[in-house]
Amino acid sequence: MKMRKLKPKRLNRSLGGDVANIVILVIFGSFMVLPMIYAISNAFKPLDEIFMFPPRFFVRNPTTDNFRDLFLLMAQSWVPFSRYIFNTLFTTAAGTAGHVVIASMAAFALEKHKFPGSKLFFNIVVTSLMFSPVVTAIPNYLVMARLNWLDTYLALIVPAFGYSLGLFLMKQFMVTIPDSLLESARMDGAGEMKTFWTIAMPCVKPAWLTLIIFSFQTLWGATGSTFIYSEELKTLPYALNQILMGGFARAGVGAAVILLMMIVPVVLFMVTQSSIIQTMSTSGLKE
Amino acid sequence: MSAVVEKLSQHVQGTASSFKGKLVNLKDQIVKNRVSYLFLAPFAIIFMVFTVIPVIVSMGLSFTYFNILETPKFIGWQNYVRLFLSDDVFLKSVKNTFLLAAITGPIGYFASLMFAWFINELPPKIRAFMVLIFYAPSISGNVYMIWQVMFSSDAYGYVNSTLMKLGFITEPIIWLQDPRYIMPVIMIVVLWMSLGTGFLSFVAGLQGIDRAQYEAGIVDGIKNRWQELWYITLPNMKPMLMFGAVMSITSSFAVSDVTIALAGLPSVDYAAHTVVNHLIDYGTLRFEMGYASAIATVLFLTMIFCNKVVQNLLKKVGR
Numbered sequence: 272m273k274m275r276k277l278k279p280k281r282l283n284r285s286l287g288g289d290v291a292n293i294v295i296l297v298i299f300g301s302f303m304v305l306p307m308i309y310a311i312s313n314a315f316k317p318l319d320e321i322f323m324f325p326p327r328f329f330v331r332n333p334t335t336d337n338f339r340d341l342f343l344l345m346a347q348s349w350v351p352f353s354r355y356i357f358n359t360l361f362t363t364a365a366g367t368a369g370h371v372v373i374a375s376m377a378a379f380a381l382e383k384h385k386f387p388g389s390k391l392f393f394n395i396v397v398t399s400l401m402f403s404p405v406v407t408a409i410p411n412y413l414v415m416a417r418l419n420w421l422d423t424y425l426a427l428i429v430p431a432f433g434y435s436l437g438l439f440l441m442k443q444f445m446v447t448i449p450d451s452l453l454e455s456a457r458m459d460g461a462g463e464m465k466t467f468w469t470i471a472m473p474c475v476k477p478a479w480l481t482l483i484i485f486s487f488q489t490l491w492g493a494t495g496s497t498f499i500y501s502e503e504l505k506t507l508p509y510a511l512n513q514i515l516m517g518g519f520a521r522a523g524v525g526a527a528v529i530l531l532m533m534i535v536p537v538v539l540f541m542v543t544q545s546s547i548i549q550t551m552s553t554s555g556l557k558e
Numbered sequence: 559m560s561a562v563v564e565k566l567s568q569h570v571q572g573t574a575s576s577f578k579g580k581l582v583n584l585k586d587q588i589v590k591n592r593v594s595y596l597f598l599a600p601f602a603i604i605f606m607v608f609t610v611i612p613v614i615v616s617m618g619l620s621f622t623y624f625n626i627l628e629t630p631k632f633i634g635w636q637n638y639v640r641l642f643l644s645d646d647v648f649l650k651s652v653k654n655t656f657l658l659a660a661i662t663g664p665i666g667y668f669a670s671l672m673f674a675w676f677i678n679e680l681p682p683k684i685r686a687f688m689v690l691i692f693y694a695p696s697i698s699g700n701v702y703m704i705w706q707v708m709f710s711s712d713a714y715g716y717v718n719s720t721l722m723k724l725g726f727i728t729e730p731i732i733w734l735q736d737p738r739y740i741m742p743v744i745m746i747v748v749l750w751m752s753l754g755t756g757f758l759s760f761v762a763g764l765q766g767i768d769r770a771q772y773e774a775g776i777v778d779g780i781k782n783r784w785q786e787l788w789y790i791t792l793p794n795m796k797p798m799l800m801f802g803a804v805m806s807i808t809s810s811f812a813v814s815d816v817t818i819a820l821a822g823l824p825s826v827d828y829a830a831h832t833v834v835n836h837l838i839d840y841g842t843l844r845f846e847m848g849y850a851s852a853i854a855t856v857l858f859l860t861m862i863f864c865n866k867v868v869q870n871l872l873k874k875v876g877r
Contacts, residue, residue: 284679284783285782288782288783289679292676292679292680293680295676296673296676296677296680296688299673299692300688300691300692302750303691303692303694303695303750303753304691304694305694305704306694306695306698306704307691307694307697307698309704309707310698328707328716373600373601373604374601376597376598376600376601377597377598377600377601377602379597380593380594380595380597380598381598384591384593384594384597386587386591386594386595387584387587387588387591389594389598392598392602395610396605397804397865398862399605399609399610399613400804400808401807401808401811401857401858401861401862401865402613402616402854402858403812403834403837403854403857403858405834405837405838405841405842405850405854406616406619406837406841406847406850406851406853406854407609407612407613407615407616409626409847410611410612410613410615410616410619411608411612413615414607414608414611414612418607429604429608430604430608432600432601432604433601433603433604433605433607433608433609435605435609436755438601438605439801439804440759440801442797443759443797443798443800443801444762444763444766444797444798446796446797447766447794447797463593463597467597475766477761477762477763477765477766478759478762480762481758481759481761481762484758485755485758488696488697529698533697533698536697537690537697537698540690540693540697541686541687541690544685544686544689544690544761545686547686547761547762547765548682548685548686548765
């Protein structure tokens with residue numbers, strides 16, 4: 272009876288089950304979070320600790336030297352470092368935004384309007400996920416060359432719009448939108464674009480928030496080295512990789528780089544995940 | 559006799575007009591569905607140009623000898639013949655890949671689902687944080703590094719030193735070079751990394767389930783959380799389960815980064831050689847793109863087949 276009062280929303284839950292659940296999550300969770308702790312700890316290790324033998328998991332004498340060295344190296348860069356940061360931020364933001372909108376529109380049409388060819392097209396998209404990208408690199412390069420998009424932002428941004436994964440994810444979630452909801456919007460005189468944007472998209476908010484994470488992660492790590500040659504168009508991961516090429520002496524800087532590259536996706540992850548959970552814990556979809 | 563001829567000519571006319579009718583019908587359909595096609599067009603065009611065309615070109619290259627520098631030479635089925643009849647390493651890589659996929663695919667899939675569900679049982683405030691913790695291997699840079707430290711082959715590696723302290727072994731085990739141990743170690747690492755795309759889609763899917771259904775379930779006599787999972791939650795999650803299954807298949811058949819980072823390319827005695835490792839070996843190290851494309855095509859067809867089998871199994875959920 273006491274449990275009911277503490278948790279009015281959750282029915283049919285036994286106390287033992289709740290405890291077991293938490294114990295399992297803590298055990299496995301501490302196992303999963305190891306690399307993150309390791310990355311944080313490494314970034315603050317002085318050089319002698321990074322190469323210490325036997326290796327140590329946690330830092331003993333934390334220092335910010337690695338970050339200082341990194342910023343010194345950045346300042347020496349031939350192209351201002353802010354340029355690399357801008358390149359990556361711009362291509363990531365544009366690619367992600369375009370992908371979410373374009374893939375969602377296509378998914379909406381495929382799921383909610385049955386038309387000739389819709390099933391076939393969807394099957395092709397899903398099947399394409401299974402082809403190894405290693406061998407499509409050369410044909411992809413040829414396509415870029417034919418379009419004259421080599422060495423432009425377009426080569427990084429536009430292909431991201433058409434990733435198969437986004438369409439597949441959005442289409443699977445659109446199945447859960449009740450048709451009656453869309454029908455009533457149309458009855459009220461809303462056009463398809465309005466129905467899509469104001470009715471369908473809010474219904475599948477968890478889906479596109481999740482898609483933002485996937486797309487962001489892919490683009491954030493893109494070096495673009497096959498398509499981009501001009502130094503001022505190169506991306507942040509590319510520039511940072513160059514710094515790491517410096518060999519052993521740069522190991523400390525490398526650890527700092529890894530931590531800094533991790534921060535932005537993690538922050539974005541926390542923001543999107545908590546808004547997924549907040550919006551949906553109050554209301555579900557209703558027919 | 560004349561009746562037969564009449565019937566025949568009627569039949570011929572019939573098919574001709576029905577063909578014409580189909581064409582007109584198709585045109586009508588396109589005009590009628592023009593909004594749908596407009597919604598689909600931007601994605602369809604980009605997808606065709608940057609995915610479908612490269613895939614078709616690669617499949618075409620699998621029938622050629624192509625060393626990247628010279629123009630491809632058509633050699634028919636030769637790549638495939640060589641692949642199956644004279645490439646022992648390929649057959650070994652197929653065996654390894656199937657073993658990896660058969661074990662890590664299903665376990666990773668169920669683990670993703672279970673952990674997503676376990677986390678969903680927690681109070682909303684700490685859920686986002688827990689999702690981050692379980693997704694950590696997929697979001698934090700050079701994750702394999704830590705496993706090299708763990709499975710280091712000397713007595714100081716974490717696993718070796720722990721096992722020696724506990725008295726299970728007296729000498730350090732060379733985890734990443736000994737063919738007997740490479741695969742199990744790789745499997746552990748792959749499983750540990752398997753809470754990725756599918757896991758996040760399950761987390762998102764669990765949020766969208768109508769709460770009223772759970773209340774109705776209680777009226778219908780659902781007694782515990784397992785019954786609730788099977789009769790209400792999973793049937794509502796079917797689209798996400800399908801998505802997660804495809805993600806599991808594509809990732810478990812495409813394992814390659816982990817083996818290269820931990821066991822090297824090639825690994826000792828090819829003990830951890832996967833099909834994608836083989837493909838990378840020929841495509842990017844030996845510059846035999848035609849042969850690599852043949853490997854990719856075989857892998858592609860295998861995955862399509864597995865996907866068919868799994869999707870049929872998933873239709874039985876909640877029954």
